[in-house]
Amino acid sequence: MRSIQAVQLIPLSITARSKLLKEYAISIDVPAEINSELHHAYQIATVLTPALPDFIGHQIQEDIARGSVLESDRQSLVIETECNQFADRFIAVMPKLVRSPTQMESSPRNLYEMCGAAVFVESNSISRNLSTKMGELWERIVNISPYAVSPERDFGLKITGIDSIILSGGQGEPIFVQIKTQRNTLTGSQAHRSRRELEIHQHRLFAAAFCTGGSWTFSSANIPRVCGAEFWTMVGLDYELLKSHVKQTILKIQSAYIALQQKPPI
Numbered sequence: 001m002r003s004i005q006a007v008q009l010i011p012l013s014i015t016a017r018s019k020l021l022k023e024y025a026i027s028i029d030v031p032a033e034i035n036s037e038l039h040h041a042y043q044i045a046t047v048l049t050p051a052l053p054d055f056i057g058h059q060i061q062e063d064i065a066r067g068s069v070l071e072s073d074r075q076s077l078v079i080e081t082e083c084n085q086f087a088d089r090f091i092a093v094m095p096k097l098v099r100s101p102t103q104m105e106s107s108p109r110n111l112y113e114m115c116g117a118a119v120f121v122e123s124n125s126i127s128r129n130l131s132t133k134m135g136e137l138w139e140r141i142v143n144i145s146p147y148a149v150s151p152e153r154d155f156g157l158k159i160t161g162i163d164s165i166i167l168s169g170g171q172g173e174p175i176f177v178q179i180k181t182q183r184n185t186l187t188g189s190q191a192h193r194s195r196r197e198l199e200i201h202q203h204r205l206f207a208a209a210f211c212t213g214g215s216w217t218f219s220s221a222n223i224p225r226v227c228g229a230e231f232w233t234m235v236g237l238d239y240e241l242l243k244s245h246v247k248q249t250i251l252k253i254q255s256a257y258i259a260l261q262q263k264p265p266i
Helices: 014-025 036-066 072-097 101-106 111-115 118-142 151-155 188-199 229-234 239-262
Strands: 164-166 175-180 204-208 225-227
Touching: 014 036, 014 151, 036 151, 036 188, 072 118, 072 239, 101 118, 111 118, 118 164, 118 175, 118 239, 175 188, 188 204, 204 229, 225 229, 229 239
Parallel strands: 175 204, 204 225
Antiparallel strands: 164 175
């Protein structure tokens, strides 16, 4: 197998990195036991893994040279910026998530719409969409850390089921991570899919961004799981600081929703 080196990737654009990795990945033979849906993920991960320690090491040195983002004040500012940008994007699309009374009456999608219970309908739609979108925010915040890379943002490629690749504490082997918001996020079928997606990687981790949600709905004898501070410490980020900014973000979105409710119909 041809081995790609970090020095080949570092100077390239995201598009050029993607192209080069795909060229190398074609030559990777996939073990027969791996599901066909994960062949591409296996090939990309196999090609990328040897280059990651030096690639992330380069990120760490650049971060130190700039004055590390992991320092408390800098970290707080960058997390706050990511959270505010997320809130602004979500608030901008929020009016489109709410159906008009006429739409609900003419084609009800559930019992609440059929009964004209607009408050229930709207709040459910907003919270459901917010929960879905927040996964993107956790990926962006993890990627603040020089100890982490994003397959999509750093290499222009998707690795199925993988949200981030990290060196814990900036050292060791690359760990392929799937991130969910809380411990009980997954249904039974989703947990099975997550196990299958993670098992193709030698070093893997299932992470819940926050230690909420009751009991774990993900379990595996050979895939570690972590939540909250245990995870964020691995990438050098302050869990309590993160919780503070996330709280402000959610309250900001809630205030915008309340204002939207009070706005007179056009």
